Amino acid sequence: xxxxxIGPPGAGKGTQAARIVERFEIPHISTGxxxxxxxxAGTPLGKLADIAMKAGQLVTDDLMIGLVQERIGQDDAKKxxxxxxxxxxxxxxxxLQTALASHNVALDAVLxxxxxxxxxxxxxxxxxxxxxxxxxxxxxxxxxxADVAGRVTQRKDDTEEACRARLESYHRQxxxxxxxxxxxxxxxxxxxxxxxxxxxxxxQTALG
Ligand code: ADP
Ligand code: ADP
Numbered sequence: 001x002x003x004x005x006i007g008p009p010g011a012g013k014g015t016q017a018a019r020i021v022e023r024f025e026i027p028h029i030s031t032g033x034x035x036x037x038x039x040x041a042g043t044p045l046g047k048l049a050d051i052a053m054k055a056g057q058l059v060t061d062d063l064m065i066g067l068v069q070e071r072i073g074q075d076d077a078k079k080x081x082x083x084x085x086x087x088x089x090x091x092x093x094x095x096l097q098t099a100l101a102s103h104n105v106a107l108d109a110v111l112x113x114x115x116x117x118x119x120x121x122x123x124x125x126x127x128x129x130x131x132x133x134x135x136x137x138x139x140x141x142x143x144x145x146a147d148v149a150g151r152v153t154q155r156k157d158d159t160e161e162a163c164r165a166r167l168e169s170y171h172r173q174x175x176x177x178x179x180x181x182x183x184x185x186x187x188x189x190x191x192x193x194x195x196x197x198x199x200x201x202x203x204q205t206a207l208g
Contacts, residue, residue, distance in 0.1 A: 001024045001080040002100070003109055003110070004086075004087070005084045005085075006112045006178070008166075008170045009124055010121075010163070012113055016199060017082050021082050023204075026081050029082065029083050029084065030084040031083075031084070031086040035053060056166040065091075088174045108186075109186055109187075109207060114191055115192040115193055122140075124163040125163065127158050129155065130144065131151065131152075132151065188207070189206075
């Protein structure tokens with residue numbers, strides 16, 4: 001199964017991806033997580049990405065395409081993958097089509113998780129992550145249990161200001177991927193509003 005998750009920041013891609021990869025036993029390839037690991041490790045890629053990420057801007061297509069080409073060529077991705085956060089621009093989507101064709105494989109579906117802008121800022125500013133397990137929480141909607149609450153962290157780009165920049169970049173640069181994948185007959189729209197379990201059920205229905 002080769003899947004892509006598209007959706008505005010805070011739509012619930014990471015939350016839902018964790019469930020889907022467990023069900024299909026495929027790797028979860030989150031470019032945001034890969035970049036945050038590079039920033040933390042202080043690699044050359046991390047240094048280039050850090051400034052753009054803090055400002056809520058996209059990292060350049062060249063860097064992202066190289067990173068993902070390398071990742072989907074690894075052994076564990078041969079049986080499939082869930083791409084979360086990539087592609088985010090039409091040039092990235094074109095490069096992915098070329099890379100998949102060179103491996104003689106194709107996408108099964110592209111899921112768009114739809115959440116309207118006025119719900120996004122609350123989701124983003126309340127987001128917290130457990131650095132030990134990677135589990136995603138929300139201070140109001142899904143608070144961390146008492147034994148985890150003391151160690152949760154907040155992403156540097158989860159401020160209201162960076163969130164608004166990311167939303168603007170989503171609409172301008174990423175939303176053109178919706179007609180792109182619709183034209184390829186791969187698009188599945190999923191309503192991302194409601195309980196996470198209900199969203200998971202909608203995704204399962206969409207995947208058939
Ligand atoms: P994304 O990966 O799309 O940026 P996340 O999965 O990290 O989104 O979710 C963003 C925030 O919203 C997190 O704090 C998460 O706990 C919360 N969240 C996820 N799904 C829902 C939902 N269905 N309803 C309310 N809050 C949610
Ligand atoms: P969110 O979960 O809020 O949608 P991500 O964790 O996917 O955000 O990404 C965080 C940041 O990493 C983005 O704001 C952007 O700066 C950078 N990034 C991640 N994936 C890409 C990509 N495919 N192209 C360009 N920049 C990216």
